[in-house]
Amino acid sequence: MKGTLLVAGTTSDAGKSVVTAGICRWLARKGVRVAPFKAQNMSLNSFVTADGAEIGRAQVAQAQAAGVEPTADMNPILLKPGGERRSHVMVLGKPYADVDAMEYGAYKDHLRTVALESYHRLRAAYDVVVCEGAGSPTEINLRRGDIANMGLARAADIPVVVVGDIDRGGVFASLYGTLALLEAGDQALISGFLINKFRGAPELLDPGLATLKELTGRPVLGVLPWVNDLWMDLEDSLALDNRPGNRQSGHSGRSLRVAVVRYPRISNFTDIDALAAEPGVSVTFVSSPGDAAEIAEADLVVLPGSRATVGDLEWLRRTGLASAVAGRSGPTLGICGGYQMMARTIHDEVESGAGQVDGLGLLPATVEFRAEKVLSRPVGEAYGHPVAAYGIHHGIVTFDGGAEPFLDGCRVGAVWGTTWHGALENDDFRRAFLADVAAAAGRDDFVPAPDVSFAALRERQLDALGDLIERHADTGALLDLIVNGAPAGLPSLPPGDAR
Structure with a gap:
């Protein structure tokens, strides 16, 4: 079996990442050697591969779904916004440029070549490559320089399925409009639709599905239901509410309250997922001046990563949250x-x-x-337990004295700081850290659960994504698209040529 597919979406957070991961897991369970690919990703959630390349966390999760090691080719271009108009550009996992929105256009020809070379290397190394688009393919103001959506599909002759989020409302209009706004050559590769996050009886959609097929000539290849507590490593803070829920079954005592500061350029907030997965731990994100009391009352406050450390620190001061954090007497953790x-x-x-x-x-x-x-991909030890992590930073921290070393950082009393991301995913270390936090917070009633495996939880989530595709999508039609490409003779809607 050899082939490829591109998963596009009507909007950001329509479900492209989870559908791509689900298709990868479904194919991997069938014995297919499959790899994910996202030509260009804009995200502040990133990871360092084994060979030292920085790529988006979503592609790492998709590689885990596929059962393969993530590489720079799976996300050759990563944009990390640092302000309203500027982004830090990573190419094949290494720093490339800092540009504003208008300057970026000058790099597009070169970056398109880089992306296509990565794609073709994956095609040569794997049976199937499942591509994820970026944003929407109908950003018609950006189509001329597109790398990640229809520009990629046209260059490599890739069939496309479009995902629409019915929970947002207007899914039929958004699916139809996505197709209609494309030029005829792009429309010829749009081969079907997937409806995501549906709540209710699927048969209620039948008249709409039939009409959409009649109007567009394309079938709906599946209606994926809403699933509570379904999550994966996220691309941006739009989807923060889909992080793992707080599971407290079998736990005695009140929750250990964790307040996480959500500043404007928050990055690598997946560091918090392992805390949120712990029974008896309640995680809240705080971001407004009215949240100062939440910070004061929390058992642990976390300052997560930031793409704009000085800018987000200024924001902390403007909102008054800096004073709330600095005035705490309880445990505080800073990451990167x-x-x-x-x-x-x-x-x-x-x-x-x-x-x-x-x-x-x-x-x-x-x-x-x-x-x-x-x-970097550092390893170390804390509380007598091994810790494996990853590091992404420009800031180099030196101690002025009077601090205890802690995971390439330091500790003073109940204040911890570390440059390492992902440390909390190490189960034994996380439990020991939470026990120390509980003691420092005077929470004698909290004892960390002894048997939570975050890696196993992530695997169960990826299996659930594979189940979604296997049970609710037309897998026969997906296989046909992957192997044989877009069907010939798909009709073109007139608006696509009327631009």
Whole structure:
């Protein structure tokens, strides 16, 4: 079996990532050697591969669904927004440029070549490549320079299925409109639709499905139901509410309350998923001045990663949340950018160009931003347990004295800081850390669950995504598209040529 497919969506967060992961898991269970591919990803959630390349977390989860090691070819272009108009561009997992929205166009021809080379390397190495689009294929203002959607599909002759999120409402209009706004050559590759996140009796949709097929000449290849507590590594904060829920069955005592600060450029917030998966741990994201009380009352406050450390620190001060964090007497954890904010002084001529900035002063440390980006897969030990993690940062932290080392960071009393992402996914370390947090917070009634495996939980979630495809999609039609490509003679809707 050899072939390919592109999963596009009517909008961001329509479900492209989870459908792509589900198709990868379904095919892998059939014995197909399959790989995911996203030519261009815009995300602040990233990961470091075994060979030191930075790619989007969603493609890492999709590779896990496929049962293969993630590589830079699976996400050759990664855009990491640092402001309203500027992005840090990673190419094949390495820093490439910092550009604004208009400057980026000058790089498109080269980046298209890079993306296609990656795609063809995957096609040569795997039986099937399942591609994920970016945003919507009908961003008609950007079509000329498109790399990730119909530009890729046209260049490589890839059949396309379009996912629509019915939970948002207007799914039939959005599916029809997505097709209608495309030019005829693009429309010829749109081979079917998938409706995602449906609640209710599927037969209620039958008249609409029949009319959509009559109007477009394309079938709906499945109606995927809404599933509670279904999640995977996310691309952006639009989907934060789909992180794992708090599971407290079998737990005695009140919840250990964790407040996570959600600043504007929050990154790698998947660090929190392992905490949220713990029975008896309640995770809340806080982001407004009115949340100061939540910070004061939490048993643990987490300052997560940030793509704009100095900018998000200024935001903390504007909202008054900086004072709430600095005024706490209870446990506080800073991860990467959050750790940098907790230092006494930050020197940044690289990311923000702000020069010297006062930090929160929670740790006796100084941060200096350097031009060279650190991408690493460190291993270490804490609380007597091994810890494997990954590092992504420009800021280099040095201790001023009086601090205890902690995972390439430091600790003073009940304040911890680390540069390492993913540390909390290590089960034994996480339990020991939570026990220490509970003791420091005076929560004698909280004892971490002894048997939670975060890796096993992630595998169950990926299996659930595979089940969604196997049980609710027309897998025969999907296989036909993958192997044989888009059907010949698909009708073109007139608006596509009327631009």
